[in-house]
Every structure is written in structure tokens, then in C-alpha cells.
Amino acid sequence: LFLLHILLLGEIRKTTHGTEIINGKKVPDRLMLYVASVQNNKGQHMCGGFLISEDFVVTAAHCDKLNPISVVLGTHNLEKVDDGTMRYNVTRCKHPDFNSVASGNDIMLLKLSKKVQLNNKVQPIQIPKGEMKVKDKAKCRVVGWGYTRAGGKVSNVLEMAEVTLTNRKECKTKWKSLKLDLPNNVICAGGHNAKAGFCKGDSGGPLVCGATAAGIVSFNRECDPNIPNVYTDVSKYVSWIKKIRTD
CATH class of the missing domain: 2.40.10.10 (Trypsin-like serine proteases)
Structure with a gap:
């Protein structure tokens, strides 16, 4: 696992890349x-x-x-x-x-x-055939190797966690409060004191909605459960x- 911290606009000192699967569960061998x-x-x-x-x-x-x-x-x-x-x-x-x-x-x-x-x-895994509008509050899954809890140890076993998609306008407002203008072509999930999601660690893993890879893990604000995690929207690319x- 490679822990990678970033500093955005000189203001956000706890923003990180990555997937540390928090409150996840082991992925069965026959899935994903x-x-x-x-x-x-x-x-x-x-x-x-x-x-x-x-x-x-x-x-x-x-x-x-x-x-x-x-x-x-x-x-x-x-x-x-x-x-x-x-x-x-x-x-x-x-x-x-x-x-x-x-x-x-x-x-x-x-x-x-x-x-x-x-x-x-x-x-x-299939990707969207064209631009896809994901529904607010839809249930999706994020998958990755990494820490299983904040401050924990690296796991070599693949884990997944269910996450809830967040309204883009609300996500934009949350990140604006941290002096970051949310980039275009992203999907947000979590916030509202979410108990599961990703944190610092390994990025690039999929956000899976149904049977489709809808997003790519991009960044978040280091384990803060009230700030939505940000994923690249695959359908835009x-x-x-x-x-x-x-x-």
C-alpha cells in the first residue's frame, strides 16, 4: 500500500487520494x-x-x-x-x-x-455505453485493498463497502466550505456521517453501481465522514x- 497525501489550493490540509475501505467486508472469491x-x-x-x-x-x-x-x-x-x-x-x-x-x-x-x-x-466489468445519470441516494459499492479502519493496518485481502450516492449540488457546497471548487465530471458518495467508504491509501478502484463501473476512486478529505468522497464519472469519458x- 502506498499512502499518498496531497495539498489542494494551500487550504485543505487533510485531503487525500485513495481507497482505505472503512467498515467493509471481504469480497468472495467468485465475485468482482x-x-x-x-x-x-x-x-x-x-x-x-x-x-x-x-x-x-x-x-x-x-x-x-x-x-x-x-x-x-x-x-x-x-x-x-x-x-x-x-x-x-x-x-x-x-x-x-x-x-x-x-x-x-x-x-x-x-x-x-x-x-x-x-x-x-x-x-x-462493463462501463457505461454513454453518459449515465446516476440517481441521488442510489446504493453502490466501492472496492479496494488497503486499511480496514482509520489508523489500522494494511490488508492484503480485497474488501468492499456499500456507499450512498450524494447529490452533486450538496457535494459541491460541502467542498466549497473547504475552499475547493469541485471539478467537473465527478460523482460523490458518502457524507452525512457515513460509516463506510474509502480513505487514504490506494486509488483508482471502481465505484460499482449495479453491474457497471460508474466511477473511479479519486480523492476525499482524510476519513471525514461528513465530507463526500469524490469519484471520476466514467460515463463522461x-x-x-x-x-x-x-x-
């Missing part, structure tokens, strides 16, 4: 077969991601600075990795307009060096994803 561990040249987990086709994984653009060179697919336990069958080298395709999480466009595609053999351990995949 699309989740990827994005790793550095030492084979250390840095960010989450999710498989969308035989040769592409989606993650967060801010993970690029951590120099990811491979992804691991086909296991929920990072202590059980077979490099010969589970590890894939990647080429990074960061969104060209990404500068910081505060300005948005926090999305990156990772092209795998070879196509994944789809089986009962690895399957892609469908045409860009298609372009990269067909180039």
Missing part, C-alpha cells in the same frame, strides 16, 4: 473478478483498477506519478500472486487534460502487454476510452 492491483517495479501494490476488456484496465490518472509498470489480475489476496499467470506489464495512457485531482479528468487507461485469458477468475482502445 475485474478488480486489478496496479503495481510498481518492486511488485508493490500502489493503486486499484478494473478490467474493462481483454487488454485494458482503468485506474486513476494521479496514480501515474507512482510509476506503475504492471497489473495483477485473478486474485483477491495479494499474498497469493503467480507472476507467470497473473502479472501483466502495461503501457500508460493518462488523460491529456489531467493536472491534479482538484482540476478533474482523473482517469488513466493501462494497456496490457498481452491479452488476458478470461476464465472463472478473471472477467471484465466513454468516447475518450473508445478512442484510446481503437488507436
Whole structure:
């Protein structure tokens, strides 16, 4: 796990990237077969991601600075990795307009060096076919490896937590109070003293609504249960994803 803190606009001193799954539960081995561990040249987990086709994984653009060179697919336990069958080298395709999480466009595609053999351990997740309007207060799930509680220890086991989507206007107001203008093309979840969600740690994992990857973990305000977590809205980048995949 790579803990990554950021300072936004010189004002928010407790804003972090990442997914530390708070009050989550272990993901059964047969579920969520699309989740990827994005790793550095030492084979250390840095960010989450999710498989969308035989040769592409989606993650967060801010993970690029951590120099990811491979992804691991086909296991929920990072202590059980077979490099010969589970590890894939990647080429990074960061969104060209990404500068910081505060300005948005926090999305990156990772092209795998070879196509994944789809089986009962690895399957892609669908993404929106076009712009998708998620409903306020809808129940979705956030998935990731990382801490299971604030100040806790790293878990090598994949966890998930149910989160409630938050009205964008309300989310914008909450972040405005922290001197941050919410970027465009994001989805918010949590707030209202939420008991589950993500915190500092590994970013890039999916926000799953129904059977669709609707969001990508981007940033939050370090475990503050009253400030909504922020995810990149995948549906706003469908045409860009298609372009990269067909180039």
C-alpha cells in the first residue's frame, strides 16, 4: 500500500487520494473478478483498477506519478500472486487534460502487454455505453485493498463497502466550505456521517453501481465522514476510452 497525501489550493490540509475501505467486508472469491492491483517495479501494490476488456484496465490518472509498470489480475489476496499467470506489464495512457485531482479528468487507461485469458477468475466489468445519470441516494459499492479502519493496518485481502450516492449540488457546497471548487465530471458518495467508504491509501478502484463501473476512486478529505468522497464519472469519458482502445 502506498499512502499518498496531497495539498489542494494551500487550504485543505487533510485531503487525500485513495481507497482505505472503512467498515467493509471481504469480497468472495467468485465475485468482482475485474478488480486489478496496479503495481510498481518492486511488485508493490500502489493503486486499484478494473478490467474493462481483454487488454485494458482503468485506474486513476494521479496514480501515474507512482510509476506503475504492471497489473495483477485473478486474485483477491495479494499474498497469493503467480507472476507467470497473473502479472501483466502495461503501457500508460493518462488523460491529456489531467493536472491534479482538484482540476478533474482523473482517469488513466493501462494497456496490457498481452491479452488476458478470461476464465472463472478473471472477467471484465462493463462501463457505461454513454453518459449515465446516476440517481441521488442510489446504493453502490466501492472496492479496494488497503486499511480496514482509520489508523489500522494494511490488508492484503480485497474488501468492499456499500456507499450512498450524494447529490452533486450538496457535494459541491460541502467542498466549497473547504475552499475547493469541485471539478467537473465527478460523482460523490458518502457524507452525512457515513460509516463506510474509502480513505487514504490506494486509488483508482471502481465505484460499482449495479453491474457497471460508474466511477473511479479519486480523492476525499482524510476519513471525514461528513465530507463526500469524490469519484471520476466514467460515463463522461466513454468516447475518450473508445478512442484510446481503437488507436
